[in-house]
Amino acid sequence: xxxxxxxxxxxxxxxxxxxxxxxxxxxxxxxxxxxxxxxxxxxxxxxxxxxxxxxxxxxxxxxxxxxxxxxxxxxxxxxxxxxxxxxxxxxxxxxxxxxxxxxxxxxxxxxxxxxxxxxxxxxxxxxxxxxxxxxxxxxxxxxxxxxxxxxxxxxxxxxxxxxxxxxxxxxxxxxxxxxxxxxxxxxxxxxxxxxxxxxxxxxxxxxxxxxxxxxxxxxxxxxxxxxxxxxxxxxxxxxxxxxxxxxxxxxxxxxxxxxxxxxxxxxxxxxxxxxxxxxxxxxxxxxxxxxxxxxxxxxxxxxxxxxxxxxxxxxxxxxxxxxxxxxxxxxxxxxxxxxxxxx
Amino acid sequence: xxxxxxxxxxxxxxxxxxxxxxxxxxxxxxxxxxxxxxxxxxxxxxxxxxxxxxxxxxxxxxxxxxxxxxxxxxxxxxxxxxxxxxxxxxxxxxxxxxxxxxxxxxxxxxxxxxxxxxxxxxxxxxxxxxxxxxxxxxxxxxxxxxxxxxxxxxxxxxxxxxxxxxxxxxxxxxxxxxxxxxxxxxxxxxxxxxxxxxxxxxxxxxxxxxxxxxxxxxxxxxxxxxxxxxxxxxxxxxxxxxxxxxxxxxxxxxxxxxxxxxxxxxxxxxxxxxxxxxxxxxxxxxxxxxxxxxxxxxxxxxxxxxxxxxxxxxxxxxxxxxxxxxxxxxxxxxxxxxxxxxx
Numbered sequence: 001x002x003x004x005x006x007x008x009x010x011x012x013x014x015x016x017x018x019x020x021x022x023x024x025x026x027x028x029x030x031x032x033x034x035x036x037x038x039x040x041x042x043x044x045x046x047x048x049x050x051x052x053x054x055x056x057x058x059x060x061x062x063x064x065x066x067x068x069x070x071x072x073x074x075x076x077x078x079x080x081x082x083x084x085x086x087x088x089x090x091x092x093x094x095x096x097x098x099x100x101x102x103x104x105x106x107x108x109x110x111x112x113x114x115x116x117x118x119x120x121x122x123x124x125x126x127x128x129x130x131x132x133x134x135x136x137x138x139x140x141x142x143x144x145x146x147x148x149x150x151x152x153x154x155x156x157x158x159x160x161x162x163x164x165x166x167x168x169x170x171x172x173x174x175x176x177x178x179x180x181x182x183x184x185x186x187x188x189x190x191x192x193x194x195x196x197x198x199x200x201x202x203x204x205x206x207x208x209x210x211x212x213x214x215x216x217x218x219x220x221x222x223x224x225x226x227x228x229x230x231x232x233x234x235x236x237x238x239x240x241x242x243x244x245x246x247x248x249x250x251x252x253x254x255x256x257x258x259x260x261x262x263x264x265x266x267x268x269x270x271x272x273x274x275x276x277x278x279x280x281x282x283x284x285x286x287x288x289x290x291x292x293x294x295x296x297x298x299x300x301x302x303x304x305x306x307x308x309x310x311x312x313x314x315x316x317x318x319x320x321x322x323x324x325x326x327x328x329x330x331x332x333x334x335x336x337x338x339x340x341x342x343x
Numbered sequence: 344x345x346x347x348x349x350x351x352x353x354x355x356x357x358x359x360x361x362x363x364x365x366x367x368x369x370x371x372x373x374x375x376x377x378x379x380x381x382x383x384x385x386x387x388x389x390x391x392x393x394x395x396x397x398x399x400x401x402x403x404x405x406x407x408x409x410x411x412x413x414x415x416x417x418x419x420x421x422x423x424x425x426x427x428x429x430x431x432x433x434x435x436x437x438x439x440x441x442x443x444x445x446x447x448x449x450x451x452x453x454x455x456x457x458x459x460x461x462x463x464x465x466x467x468x469x470x471x472x473x474x475x476x477x478x479x480x481x482x483x484x485x486x487x488x489x490x491x492x493x494x495x496x497x498x499x500x501x502x503x504x505x506x507x508x509x510x511x512x513x514x515x516x517x518x519x520x521x522x523x524x525x526x527x528x529x530x531x532x533x534x535x536x537x538x539x540x541x542x543x544x545x546x547x548x549x550x551x552x553x554x555x556x557x558x559x560x561x562x563x564x565x566x567x568x569x570x571x572x573x574x575x576x577x578x579x580x581x582x583x584x585x586x587x588x589x590x591x592x593x594x595x596x597x598x599x600x601x602x603x604x605x606x607x608x609x610x611x612x613x614x615x616x617x618x619x620x621x622x623x624x625x626x627x628x629x630x631x632x633x634x635x636x637x638x639x640x641x642x643x644x645x646x647x648x649x650x651x652x653x654x655x656x657x658x659x660x661x662x663x664x665x666x667x668x669x670x671x672x673x674x675x676x677x678x679x680x681x682x683x684x685x686x
Contacts, residue, residue, distance in 0.1 A: 007450035009478075017450070018476050021457045025464065025471045029436045031492070032470045041472035043437060043490065046389025054473055054488060056441040060480040093372045094386060098399040098486055107350035107360070114364045121368065127375045128368045129384035130397055133361050135352075136484070137403040143441055143475075143486035145397060147386065149374070 013338075037250070038157050039087040039234060040148065049155060051092075051148035053084035059139040066190075067183045070109055072211045074116025077142050080237065082124050083215035083290045085148030087235035089156040089223060094129045094147040095121070100136035124217055154229065156294070158250035161232035165295040167255055167314040168230075168304055170219050172265040173240055174272065174279060177286025179203070179210035181275055205267050213290045219309075228303050233294035241284040243293045244323055245337040251295075254321030257314035257335070260328045280325075284335065356681075380593070381500050382430040382577060383491065392498060394435075394491035396427035402482040409533075410526045413452055415554045417459025420485050423580065425467050426558035426633045428491030430578035432499040432566060437472045437490040438464070443479035467560055497572065499637070501593035504575040508638040508659040510598055511573075513562050513652055515608040516583055517615065517622060520629025522546070522553035524618055548610050556633045562652075571646050576637035584627040586636045587666055588680040597664030600657035600678070603671045623668075627678065 012020055018036070027035040033049055034042035040053035057063060057077050065073075078095060085092040097117060101110070121128055126146070186198045200207060215235075223229070232251055234243045240262070248255055264272075264279045272279040283289075295316055296304055304310055314326075325333045355363055361379070370378040376392055377385035383396035400406060400420050408416075421438060428435040440460060444453070464471055469489070529541050543550060558578075566572065575594055577586045583605070591598055607615075607622045615622040626632075638659055639647055647653055657669075668676045 005449075005451055009444070009446055009448060009450055009453065012450065014476060017453070018474075020450070021453055021476070022471060024457075024461055027470045027472070028468065029470045031436055032472055035470060035472040036474075041437070041439070043393070043472070045393065046391075048389075050386070050388065050393060052437075052439060052473060052488075052490065054439045054441055054475055054486070056443050056475040056477050056484070056486060058443045058477060058479045058484070061443075061478055093374055094384070094395075096384070096395060096397045096488060098397055100399050100401045100404075100484055101352070103352055105352060106348075107352055107355065107363070108348055110352065110360070110364055114367075118367055125371065127370045127372045127378060128365060129370070129375055129378040129386070130395060131361075131379075132397055132399040132486075133357060133364070134399050134401060135404055136401045138481060141399070141401070141443055141479070141484045141486075143397070143399060143484075145395075145439060145488045147395065 034157070039084040040090070042088070042155060045149070047151065048149050049152045051085050051088050051090040051150060052145065053081055054143065054145040055081050057142040059141065064187070066187050068211060070112035071116035074113040075120045075212055077144050078117055078120035079124070079213055079215045080290060081144040081146035082126065082217070083235040083237070085146050086216055086220045087233050087292060088148070088150060089154055089220055089230065089233060090148035090150035091220065092124060092126050092146050092148040094127045096130040096145045097128055098132040098143040100134050100141045102136050102138050102140070105140070124215065156230045156233040158232050158234050158247050161247055161251035161253050161295040161316045163253055163316050163318050164298050165231050165316040166298060166301055166304070166312055167257065167295055167316060169240070169263065169291060169293050169311050169313050170216050170309055171289065171291040172263045172268065173236065173289050173291060174264050174268045174282030174286045175206050175209040176213060176288035177282045178268055178271045178275065179206035179208070180288070182207060182271070183210065203271070206271060210288060213288065215290055216292045219292050222307060226303060228296065228300060230294035230296050233292060236289045236291045236293055237287060239285040239287040240293065241335050242337060244335060247293065247295065248319070248323050252319050254317040254319050254323060255314055256317060256321070256324040256326055258326045261311060261313040263311040285338065377500070382427040383433070385431070385498060388492070390494065391492050392495045394428050394431050394433040394493060395488065396424055397486065397488040398424050400485040402484065407530070409530050411554060413455035414459035417456040418463045418555055420487055421460055421463035422467070422556055422558045423633060424487040424489035425469065425560070426578040426580070428489050429559055429563045430576050430635060431491070431493060432497055432563055432573065432576060433491040433493035434563065435467060435469050435489050435491040437470045439473040439488045440471055441475040441486040443477050443484045445479050445481050445483070448483070467558065499573045499576040501575050501577050501590055504590055504594035504596050504638040504659045506596055506659050506661050507641050508574050509641060509644055509647070509655055510600065510638050510657040510659060511647055512583070512606065512634060512636050512654050512656050513559050514632065514634040515606045515611065516579065516632050516634060517607050517611045517625030517629045518549050518552040519556060519631035520625045521611055521614045521618065522549035522551070523631070525550060526553065546614070549614060553631060556631065558633055559635045562635050565650060569646060571639065571643060573637035573639050576635060579632045579634045579636055580630060582628040582630040583636065584678045585680060587678060590636065590638065591662070591666050595662050597660040597662050597666060598657055599660060599664070599667040599669055601669045604654060604656040606654040628681065
């Protein structure tokens, strides 16, 4: 069929591939305020705007049912989509949930999954308004679309950072990645010796971060209450490094990050060392943290300085300065862009 | 894991399963005007409402790449979603498009798929505003969300039909089902004798109906121009019988259909006979026609009587009358509900 030319999908990378495939598409509708290229699309809805984001999760790629309880999967699959709405400084209101499953799954298994979906809907106050349920020859594929809302003048894009702005990040980074390493290790042990019972009590925090992450709705609420409007924002799904590059590229700026200011929790540090991985690497390239990375104007420093669970990690510079890490050892490095890619 | 109880997903049927899984979910957001249960969900957007519909298409279940060109697949996957927006009497404006693919697909194959998506976006005047592209261990899964808009007082639900209303259907029915039978037959012939070249010239119309269906945007435009507001509407994706039951159930009415008035094209009739299938069965249970089934008040009869490509097939009755077919032979039958289900 394709003897003339066959380019492997891996050659372009995920973002390169999407860019290539969608370059011919134009936004012709006057209600399309922002199309492809941010955490969520933006549609005119009168005074407000509607935010729309969608994600697909595939068994064997994004989740492994050997160690992912279905209730957790239901919960997480909703939360990671809501995170994209919060990353636009909006409030998530509705979701659609579609699932393709092979008939190896029972009604009871699906009930578990939907119990997790319900828990997320209740906790984040969103309505399930639609979806599709269909069969698949093999495995499970989930597609969630999150719909949110924001006042038009409060929407925060990736593209608004300016030189001099302060780079902030919430929560702590790298824990989800290490949680995944623990689960993968236990899976191997189980496959080799199914009767060994693991003791994961000490590792609960890290495992929870990968199996049951939370989205930072609280941060967006804090922004509203304290009249803070970030100049740019993105959620950390692919790792800090990848998101820093997205902000730098979309805003046409450079930036630097102080390694010593990157928030890495104590459990993450200890576990990283035991796995012989640099903790900063976990934060930079681990992914799945679902924290928020954002920038504020320098005059807003006082507003964010005492914000709970908030870390000031660097500054925005001119584009020519590149994306740099000031290491704890006093060196300056380029931050490579790659997060984790699934292809 | 589930030794206590294991209910097969097939026991409930697609609609039963969705109903069961989502019964605990409530619509708490005041912007959620209609959640699960119609062709699209309805969200408040100021003067207008936003319509949201989503579908999942799975290789080996909804499409067979042995006889489905990727460009056609791209086109169809968009069109079938837009059809749900038109079924609410709205205009589709945006889509998101997500795809999970194994690495057996090349960039060139994806370019073909996206060429079809682009064609549909241009023809139906919708913007591609987002999506997700990810890998899959095997095969292809597509998830499309269509977003549309309608004035709040012009939205047509499945639930508005009243006894005495006239039942109408657009276009012709059953062709897509026969197109599928032709393709399946050719696939078998090919698998047994790969060198036989089929002559499908006479069957182009039927094959086009399954591979490259169109959605009835023109009908919704006609309604607007001629000030017609149906009392209920649904698109015909699972077969006329299934959709008649959806209208009857949602509106709490009965209805009857005159078999002789069901529009079945000449090619469909001839091919049905050659396949030894009753043409009415093709129309009733074939599915994938993407025509519109709707009802109007009796006083609107004059408005629809001369509408192009429109057929008056029956009347709405009291719920106690059931869902009936008046056969060409003068008999009265119950119309069974089942469309085609994929589980």
